[in-house]
Amino acid sequence: MNTLPYFVLIPLAGAFLVVFLNVLTRNKVRVISEILANVITLALFIMTIFMFNKSGMYVIGKWVPPLGINLVLDGLSGLMLSIVNLIAFTATLFSINYMRRYTANNYYYALFLLMLAGMNGVLLSGDFFNLFVFIEIASIASYALVGFGTEADELEASFKYMVMGGIASTFILLAIALLYSQFGVLNMAYISEAIANSEFNILLKFTLFLFIAAFSVKAAIIPFHAWLPDAHPAAPAPISAMLSGVVIKTLGLYAMIRVMYNIFGFNGGNMLAYMGLISIMVGGLLALGQMDMKRLLAYSSISQIGYIILGIGLGTKLGILAALFHLVNHSVFKSLLFMNSGSVYHRLGTRNLDEMGGLNKVMPITGGTSLIASLSISGMPPFNGFFSKLLIIIACIQSGHTIFAFWAIAGSIFTLAYYMKMQRYAFFGSLKESYKSIKESPFFMSVSMIILAILCLATSFLLIPQLRDAVLTPAVEVILNADTYKALVIK
Amino acid sequence: MTNNKSGLSEIVKSVCCWIEGFIFLFGCYIVLFGHLTPGGGFAGGVIMAASFILIMLSFGKERTDKLFPRTRTTLVESFGALLFIAVAWLGIYYGGGFFANFLHQKFGGTPFTFLSGGTIPISNVAIALKVMAGLFLVFYVLSTHKVILDEDISKTEKDK
Amino acid sequence: MIYILCLILFFIGLYGIFCKKNLIKIVLGFIIMENAVNLFLILLGYKNNGIAPIMTKSMRLDEFLASSVDPLPQALVLTSIVIGLAVTALMVAVAIRIYERFGTFDITEIKRLKG
Numbered sequence: 195m196n197t198l199p200y201f202v203l204i205p206l207a208g209a210f211l212v213v214f215l216n217v218l219t220r221n222k223v224r225v226i227s228e229i230l231a232n233v234i235t236l237a238l239f240i241m242t243i244f245m246f247n248k249s250g251m252y253v254i255g256k257w258v259p260p261l262g263i264n265l266v267l268d269g270l271s272g273l274m275l276s277i278v279n280l281i282a283f284t285a286t287l288f289s290i291n292y293m294r295r296y297t298a299n300n301y302y303y304a305l306f307l308l309m310l311a312g313m314n315g316v317l318l319s320g321d322f323f324n325l326f327v328f329i330e331i332a333s334i335a336s337y338a339l340v341g342f343g344t345e346a347d348e349l350e351a352s353f354k355y356m357v358m359g360g361i362a363s364t365f366i367l368l369a370i371a372l373l374y375s376q377f378g379v380l381n382m383a384y385i386s387e388a389i390a391n392s393e394f395n396i397l398l399k400f401t402l403f404l405f406i407a408a409f410s411v412k413a414a415i416i417p418f419h420a421w422l423p424d425a426h427p428a429a430p431a432p433i434s435a436m437l438s439g440v441v442i443k444t445l446g447l448y449a450m451i452r453v454m455y456n457i458f459g460f461n462g463g464n465m466l467a468y469m470g471l472i473s474i475m476v477g478g479l480l481a482l483g484q485m486d487m488k489r490l491l492a493y494s495s496i497s498q499i500g501y502i503i504l505g506i507g508l509g510t511k512l513g514i515l516a517a518l519f520h521l522v523n524h525s526v527f528k529s530l531l532f533m534n535s536g537s538v539y540h541r542l543g544t545r546n547l548d549e550m551g552g553l554n555k556v557m558p559i560t561g562g563t564s565l566i567a568s569l570s571i572s573g574m575p576p577f578n579g580f581f582s583k584l585l586i587i588i589a590c591i592q593s594g595h596t597i598f599a600f601w602a603i604a605g606s607i608f609t610l611a612y613y614m615k616m617q618r619y620a621f622f623g624s625l626k627e628s629y630k631s632i633k634e635s636p637f638f639m640s641v642s643m644i645i646l647a648i649l650c651l652a653t654s655f656l657l658i659p660q661l662r663d664a665v666l667t668p669a670v671e672v673i674l675n676a677d678t679y680k681a682l683v684i685k
Numbered sequence: 686m687t688n689n690k691s692g693l694s695e696i697v698k699s700v701c702c703w704i705e706g707f708i709f710l711f712g713c714y715i716v717l718f719g720h721l722t723p724g725g726g727f728a729g730g731v732i733m734a735a736s737f738i739l740i741m742l743s744f745g746k747e748r749t750d751k752l753f754p755r756t757r758t759t760l761v762e763s764f765g766a767l768l769f770i771a772v773a774w775l776g777i778y779y780g781g782g783f784f785a786n787f788l789h790q791k792f793g794g795t796p797f798t799f800l801s802g803g804t805i806p807i808s809n810v811a812i813a814l815k816v817m818a819g820l821f822l823v824f825y826v827l828s829t830h831k832v833i834l835d836e837d838i839s840k841t842e843k844d845k
Numbered sequence: 846m847i848y849i850l851c852l853i854l855f856f857i858g859l860y861g862i863f864c865k866k867n868l869i870k871i872v873l874g875f876i877i878m879e880n881a882v883n884l885f886l887i888l889l890g891y892k893n894n895g896i897a898p899i900m901t902k903s904m905r906l907d908e909f910l911a912s913s914v915d916p917l918p919q920a921l922v923l924t925s926i927v928i929g930l931a932v933t934a935l936m937v938a939v940a941i942r943i944y945e946r947f948g949t950f951d952i953t954e955i956k957r958l959k960g
Contacts, residue, residue, distance in 0.1 A: 199777070199783040203770065206766075206770060207767065207770045210770070211767065213763045214763040214764065217756050218760070252783070255782055255783065255784035255785050256782045326925075330928045330931075330932075334932060341939055344942055345946075346943075349939055350943065353868070353939050356932070356939065361862065361875075363932075364878050364882055367925060368855075368882050371885050371889060371918075374886075375889050380917075826938070827934070827938060
């Protein structure tokens with residue numbers, strides 16, 4: 195378990211090293227920050243592969259909990275850690291070509307690595323206040339990255355995101371203060387133990403309510419979604435891929451699952467499932483009317499997050515397994531779709547679907563990968579999205595909620611509809627005269643898109659029992675059984 | 686120095702010349718004795734940044750540009766952060782854990798004396814550098830950013 | 846009952862964020878809200894006539910525990926003040942840039958994004 199602090203240490207040091215080296219070389223050598231960022235994210239991803247199916251605790255500064263700070267790795271955080279670092283690697287690979295259009299490249303990579311450090315910290319933290327600090331590190335970096343282009347739209351989206359995210363962070367801090375006032379410790383496992391032994395009074399209920407509201411804002415579940423469709427399209431494409439692919443999942447869903455299931459031992463009845471159902475339908479309906487490519491993808495994120503919430507809210511073993519599987523799949527194909535849109539924007543300079551058409555002829559790699567991603571997300575059989583949605587629907591029927599299953603199927607049809615619309619407008623049809631001379635996207639962008647397209651197929655193999663037991667089942671065990679988490683920390 | 690026309694009046698400038706060093710020295714004291722008395726890296730760094738902000742307020746932007754150009758400030762800021770991380774990282778090798786206080790384990794020291802903190806004074810200095818440069822940069826950027834409205838640009842373009 | 850003061854401050858901040866139309870007033874509301882939470886945290890560790898949480902040899906442990914203030918909330922508040930500083934600085938910077946683009950601080954006039 196000695197590698198655990200490196201997940202936070204390396205990107206954090208890398209962020210400042212990028213700025214330091216760039217100032218030393220007077221911003222002349224752009225390659226430094228690009229190489230550094232890519233090497234760091236690749237190294238982190240390789241490190242996460244060795245973290246599968248392991249669990250343990252790391253004590254910082256030799257201060258044993260509950261007094262000190264600790265990092266905890268278990269099945270759930272190991273799974274999330276590998277997705278986050280995988281998407282981060284493909285996003286940095288994509289940025290090499292894409293970010294050439296912006297000035298101040300070094301700050302971009304510094305903020306990117308800070309965001310990564312924050313997310314890794316959220317996943318590993320075993321202490322409430324550190325959870326808050328890491329959430330804030332990741333959020334502040336993402337606020338700045340959303341407004342990175344400093345155009346009018348981007349600034350407005352960034353401000354909106356900042357205000358809503360800021361309110362959510364204040365709620366989290368207030369909830370942590372309330373927990374501290376009742377139990378006098380901040381360590382998650384000890385608080386969990388104390389909650390299990392005490393009665394579930396009104397103050398605890400209020401604390402739980404604050405946590406759920408705050409993490410719902412971060413995860414953009416429907417009543418709190420207003421910032422997402424502005425913020426995700428406004429950011430540069432690799433950042434949109436990170437935000438939709440992993441940031442809302444780590445800061446929102448992961449933290450919510452951890453707090454609800456492992457700390458409070460509260461599965462919410464069917465509350466989460468209902469929130470998911472509303473998200474599926476409203477997100478899908480709003481996506482159907484969009485003509486802006488990235489905005490359509492952003493609304494689709496809300497809808498797909500709804501599926502994950504639905505699966506988790508069912509509370510059965512199969513439901514949670516399906517939800518986690520869908521979480522993995524969604525980060526892969528949604529990042530790919532955002533990268534496709536970035537690749538189109540890089541060559542055409544527009545995100546409006548009306549102005550596109552027939553791009554398959556000139557950009558075969560972008561068109562092909564986006565077709566794979568669209569088929570995956572709308573649930574076509576050989577791809578990963580089909581299996582996870584099927585599992586969610588089976589889990590709904592198995593737990594006796596047949597209406598939920600029909601609702602999910604209807605949502606899936608909507609998904610198919612708006613992705614077919616996107617494909618028809620952008621990649622099929624006749625090519626416009628002015629776009630005849632468009633070239634395929636640059637080398638590194640194509641490479642990262644192809645990697646993700648292959649993963650769209652490869653993640654289907656997670657259903658094979660041996661792989662499933664190695665990757666998904668430990669995470670399900672952690673969610674269903676709060677004692678395994680406690681046993682890691684309290685010896 | 687006093688012939689410079691930018692900045693505030695002569696009286697303010699000469700008073701600043703007098704108290705400037707003392708404020709900075711007080712900041713240094715807060716940082717270095719952070720492990721013994723109230724204070725530490727953040728508080729001391731803020732005081733040090735305040736002393737630079739005082740220079741900027743009284744002598745104007747041009748002189749501050751000469752004294753602390755932005756590249757140098759950024760360099761100091763990231764150096765502070767890197768130093769802090771390095772101290773934490775050395776703990777893994779020499780102290781057996783991330784952030785472990787390896788100097789204190791090795792040399793010990795009697796409580797309430799200056800050399801009893803181990804790595805803590807070093808971390809304090811690192812944080813102070815970071816906070817000082819960071820806060821000064823925040824003030825500098827926010828106060829010297831010239832607002833040019835989009836409308837004004839389009840107006841001048843029309844006039845041409 | 847001092848906690849009610851924090852609650853009132855918190856709601857003043859929330860009111861500022863939701864009901865004011867000026868960007869700078871929204872930022873101010875945000876600062877008030879954050880400081881209300883900080884105040885709440887620091888009051889959790891407060892004791893009347895408390896002593897500094899440094900234990901000397903002449904004290905007994907139970908005596909020390911009964912009279913010293915809780916040092917942990919103070920450390921937490923310091924961290925959250927730093928975080929608040931970063932968020933506020935970023936907010937003000939973005940507000941200045943928005944003013945540059947739109948020529949106004951009024952959010953009813955800054956509505957290019959919708960849907």
